[in-house]
Amino acid sequence: MSHNNSSKNSIAEGFNILIKYRYLIWVLSLKELKTQYRGSYLGFFWSLVNPLLLLIIYTFLFVVVFHNTAKAYPVYLFCGILPYTWFQNSIIISTSSISNAGSLVSKSLIPPEVIVMSKIGSNLLNYLLSIPILILFIYIFKLRIGLPVIYFPLIIAITFLLTAGISLFFAALNVFYRDIQFIILNLTTFIYFSMPIMYFDKQLPIKLRHIIYLDPIAYVMKCFQDIFYYNIFPRYYYVAGALVVSVIVFMLGYSYFALRKELFSEFI
Amino acid sequence: MHSYDSEYAIETENISKVFRRLSSHTTLKKAFIDLITFNKNKQVKMLKFTALENVSFKVKKGETFGIIGPNGAGKSTLLKILCGIMKPTTGRIAVNGSLSALLELGTGFHPELTGRENILINGLILGLSKKEIMAKYDEIIEFSGVKDFIDEPIKTYSSGMQIRLSFSVAVNVNPDVLVLDEVLAVGDAEFQAKSRKRIEEFINGGRTVLLVSHDKKSILDYCSEAMLLYKGNVVATGQTRDVVEKYEEIEQVNFNG
Structure with missing residues (x-):
């Protein structure tokens, strides 16, 4: 075992770490989920309260105030809010995860990737656990879930890659520049409002619409809406576009992380 | 390899190993002043420590x-x-x-989780496999002497109990090369005698040990x-x-x- 050979193929090494430490990642993700609400009376239910409150506010705003006539608007909203919450929380929590990890980075032999992955994993679990609520809403508003749902695992995988790439990049950067964690909060909120999650595509001016779809997460949100709201197969160019961009983002983000990770223990 | x-x-x-650090109290303001003045006496200094x-x-x-x-x-x-x-x-x-290293006891311990849950997390972090931990659960719990409280959150433990629990997990690592950083003397006299015996088993077991103290x-x-x-x-x-x-x-x- 020699430590000072630079990792030539960092992506392959990254996947090896993911496979080798999959059980630890799973256990740490569960730990996050368990400790998040332990001691509170409602427990995991709090994970559902936040999106439900948002839902009420936006429904009031868009249906009552702006007279939006779209059918089953709350379902549309939920399709986007839930995965975006996964995406946003993962990035926010991951960004400070390495700089706050303490002895987990400076005094243990586990690769730091594991820490970031467990943050994304716990937020993914949160998301998956909220799917029953979404399905409940779909049936309350007399929509249907059809065959397009077979795309769901693929879209999850794409979102995971995208989230992981961005999270790893910012987690590494935040070790050296602690300002990042404060920027991220504003950035993810901005991205949230810039995308058709609470409003519809057609409400955007046509010129702006092209700009919005430069954003890879907008494609992903589109796919989630296609599957659960429109009940149609996600358009293949959205899926393909999102896949290609996610793979690139993951490779870039992880390459930076791998390049910097040997310095983490000195700077935290 | x-x-x-x-x-x-x-x-x-x-x-x-040379550590490089910016002098403390480095602020954006000082860095900016350094940038716009041609003063040789920069306010932001790179400190070296060998x-x-x-x-x-x-x-x-x-x-x-x-x-x-x-x-x-x-x-x-x-x-x-x-x-x-x-x-x-x-x-x-x-x-x-x-190679395994015991540089600290109880890495990854979370106060809200039970003793049992923490054994699993800490064990995995130390490099034990799920199988090894499952096989040794009872032994670890027995050795730690906190059996009666093992399903309570460890925030309810005394600090001595927490250290004993973490030590009991740690002694199960089984590498070719073991690195130990001054974690030998923990617990009260009775536990120290027990742990001493365990460390001697380690050392006499034909394993390479690097002991720092x-x-x-x-x-x-x-x-x-x-x-x-x-x-x-x-x-x-x-x-x-x-x-x-x-x-x-x-x-x-x-x-x-």
């Missing part, structure tokens, strides 16, 4: 090797480099076989060979007794001067 002679478990060659200088040593397979030195000698830095947690500025390291007694008791680090340099290597004598000389000089 290791093309080295199998006689040695650890081989290092000229390891040096923690290790040309450290070379070899540890034979099956040997218990001690590293001794006063606080700030560079012992912990050297350990982190050996474990791959930190990168040396220059030099080469080769470790033959699997500023305590002369534990180095003398366990190690056949040792190395004295002082201000980042190797001052002496060889028979434990000679190295400890040298350490005492340095202590005397520091004490009198």
Whole structure:
């Protein structure tokens, strides 16, 4: 075992770490989920309260105030809010995860990737656990879930890659520049409002619409809406576009992380 | 990965470590002033600190090797480099076989989780497999002596109980090369006797152990060979007794001067 050979193929090494430490990642993700609400009376239910409150506010705003006539608007909203919450929380929590990890980075032999992955994993679990609520809403508003749902695992995988790439990049950067964690909060909120999650595509001016779809997460949100709201197969160019961009983002983000990770223990 | 002679478990060659840090109280304002003025006396300075200088040593397979030195000698830095947690500025390291390190007890412990849950997390972090932990759960719980509280959150434990639990997990690591950083003396007298026996089993089990301490007694008791680090340099290597004598000389000089 020699430590000072630079990792030539960092992506392959990254996947090896993911496979080798999959059980630890799973256990740490569960730990996050368990400790998040332990001691509170409602427990995991709090994970559902936040999106439900948002839902009420936006429904009031868009249906009552702006007279939006779209059918089953709350379902549309939920399709986007839930995965975006996964995406946003993962990035926010991951960004400070390495700089706050303490002895987990400076005094243990586990690769730091594991820490970031467990943050994304716990937020993914949160998301998956909220799917029953979404399905409940779909049936309350007399929509249907059809065959397009077979795309769901693929879209999850794409979102995971995208989230992981961005999270790893910012987690590494935040070790050296602690300002990042404060920027991220504003950035993810901005991205949230810039995308058709609470409003519809057609409400955007046509010129702006092209700009919005430069954003890879907008494609992903589109796919989630296609599957659960429109009940149609996600358009293949959205899926393909999102896949290609996610793979690139993951490779870039992880390459930076791998390049910097040997310095983490000195700077935290 | 290791093309080295199998006689040695650890081989290092000229390891040096220089830490670079910006001077404290570095602010954007000072950096900006530095940028726009041509003053040679910059306010933001890069400080260098040499923690290790040309450290070379070899540890034979099956040997218990001690590293001794006063606080700030560079012992912990050297350990982190050996474990791959930190990168040396220059030099080469080769470790033959699997390596585990006990640099701290209870890494990953969470106060809200139960003793049982923490055993699993801590064990996995130390490099034990799920299978190994499952097989040894009862033994770990028995050894820790906190059996009655094992399903309670560990925030309800006394600090002594927490240390005993973490130690009980730690003694189950089973690598070819084990790195130990002053974690030997924990708990009350009864537990210390128990843990001492366990450590001796470790050492007599044919495993290579690297023991780091500023305590002369534990180095003398366990190690056949040792190395004295002082201000980042190797001052002496060889028979434990000679190295400890040298350490005492340095202590005397520091004490009198």
